[in-house]
Amino acid sequence: MRGGREALFAGGACALAAVSLLLLLLGGSGGAGRSPAQLRCQHGLAAPANSADVNAELARLRQSYIVAVRDSLTGVQLQTPGVVPGRSPLEEVPFSAEQRSRGDDWPLYGLTMVGTARLDNLQQLLTDVIHNNIPGSFVECGVWRGGASIFAKAVLSAYGSDREVHLVDSFQGLPPNTTAEDSRMWHEMDYLRVSQEQVAAAFDRFGLLDGGVHFHRGYFRYALPAWRAGGGIGPIAVLRMDGDMYESTNDQLYNLFDAISPGGYVIIDDYGIAACRKAVHEFLERHGLRPRIVQVDSFGAWFRKEKAAPPIDQSWYLSFNASRSTADSPRE
Numbered sequence: 531m532r533g534g535r536e537a538l539f540a541g542g543a544c545a546l547a548a549v550s551l552l553l554l555l556l557g558g559s560g561g562a563g564r565s566p567a568q569l570r571c572q573h574g575l576a577a578p579a580n581s582a583d584v585n586a587e588l589a590r591l592r593q594s595y596i597v598a599v600r601d602s603l604t605g606v607q608l609q610t611p612g613v614v615p616g617r618s619p620l621e622e623v624p625f626s627a628e629q630r631s632r633g634d635d636w637p638l639y640g641l642t643m644v645g646t647a648r649l650d651n652l653q654q655l656l657t658d659v660i661h662n663n664i665p666g667s668f669v670e671c672g673v674w675r676g677g678a679s680i681f682a683k684a685v686l687s688a689y690g691s692d693r694e695v696h697l698v699d700s701f702q703g704l705p706p707n708t709t710a711e712d713s714r715m716w717h718e719m720d721y722l723r724v725s726q727e728q729v730a731a732a733f734d735r736f737g738l739l740d741g742g743v744h745f746h747r748g749y750f751r752y753a754l755p756a757w758r759a760g761g762g763i764g765p766i767a768v769l770r771m772d773g774d775m776y777e778s779t780n781d782q783l784y785n786l787f788d789a790i791s792p793g794g795y796v797i798i799d800d801y802g803i804a805a806c807r808k809a810v811h812e813f814l815e816r817h818g819l820r821p822r823i824v825q826v827d828s829f830g831a832w833f834r835k836e837k838a839a840p841p842i843d844q845s846w847y848l849s850f851n852a853s854r855s856t857a858d859s860p861r862e
């Protein structure tokens with residue numbers, strides 16, 4: 531089938547007219563008050579564009595935008611070198627398309643380390659909640675340079691969605707481990723310390739920093755209860771967990787799971803890390819939950835919160851929390 535693009539672009543050099551027409555239909559300013567018919571006439575477009583053509587063209591442009599943002603964030607576009615994850619001192623590795631697609635290296639220049647496959651999955655889950663009217667925001671716990679959250683905001687924006695985007699991070703790296711399930715190594719990784727200002731500036735460079743982007747700063751075990759206590763948490767449609775550690779994963783699940791809309795999604799970026807996986811399975815078992823956990827690549831996975839999931843039991847978490855040292859709490 532010849533796509534709507536061809537009808538829209540009929541008559542040769544009418545790209546400008548087609549874009550203006552799209553902007554006009556999207557409610558933008560490109561048409562400057564002229565009707566589609568006037569625009570077509572003025573720019574010599576032959577056939578009137580029907581709405582199926584326009585929708586097809588819109589879908590094509592939307593996907594081109596999302597892919598361009600994705601490949602810019604991962605460093606795929608410029609084929610930037612990476613570093614070996616967790617290695618100190620940093621060990622640079624040349625760009626490898628295969629590695630970057632799976633998030634197997636940490637881009638030296640690039641705003642996310644999660645790789646193309648997990649970003650594509652994030653897009654799928656976001657469009658699923660949009661199409662199925664699962665209410666709520668996008669929340670990422672563990673944002674580093676902000677790339678996965680910028681991608682989520684770009685996808686939402688491309689679909690005309692004004693769902694809120696919440697970023698939770700210390701904005702100074704991972705905490706010192708408060709349990710023997712994790713090691714101190716995480717806290718020592720300077721590569722993972724990125725300030726809130728840097729993340730906000732990155733959102734802004736993509737034109738995506740607006741009143742719908744919210745920052746919650748602090749170690750999860752303080753920032754998440756504070757956010758809940760503040761009352762503004764609202765329903766969550768997609769929770770992206772990316773805090774690597776056993777304790778970070780527990781802090782997210784116990785503080786946020788109840789806020790996830792039935793039919794919403796939990797992304798476990800670090801399912802490949804044994805301590806994170808352990809926290810997830812303990813949590814599910816304690817609550818008798820048996821969701822289908824779907825692996826995205828060798829590292830990340832996701833599951834759907836079942837419609838009938840009962841409120842979670844906080845007793846294990848409260849005693850776990852009470853047993854932790856607070857000596858290193860970073861209260862600004």
Ligand SMILES: C[S@@+](CC[C@H](N)C(=O)[O-])C[C@H]1O[C@@H](n2cnc3c(N)ncnc32)[C@H](O)[C@@H]1O
Pocket residue numbers: 641642643644671672673674675676677678679698699700701702703704705722723724748749750751772773774775777778781
């Ligand atoms: C692997 S990075 C996140 C990668 C990021 N999502 C991306 O798109 O590249 C882990 C992040 O989690 C944060 N983090 C981990 N555990 C935390 C905790 N308990 N409290 C606050 N921040 C935490 C770190 O500061 C770091 O920014």
Ligand SMILES: *[C@@H]1O[C@H](CO)[C@@H](O)[C@H](O)[C@H]1NC(C)=O
Pocket residue numbers: 707708709710711712713714715
């Ligand atoms: C944190 O991890 C280190 C190993 O890196 C371990 O020796 C220490 O006991 C752990 N801290 C706690 C509070 O368990």
Ligand SMILES: *[C@@H]1O[C@H](CO)[C@@H](O)[C@H](O)[C@H]1NC(C)=O
Pocket residue numbers: 751752755756848851852856
């Ligand atoms: C966990 O403990 C910290 C203080 O150590 C406290 O600020 C936080 O609110 C506690 N979390 C919960 C869910 O009670």
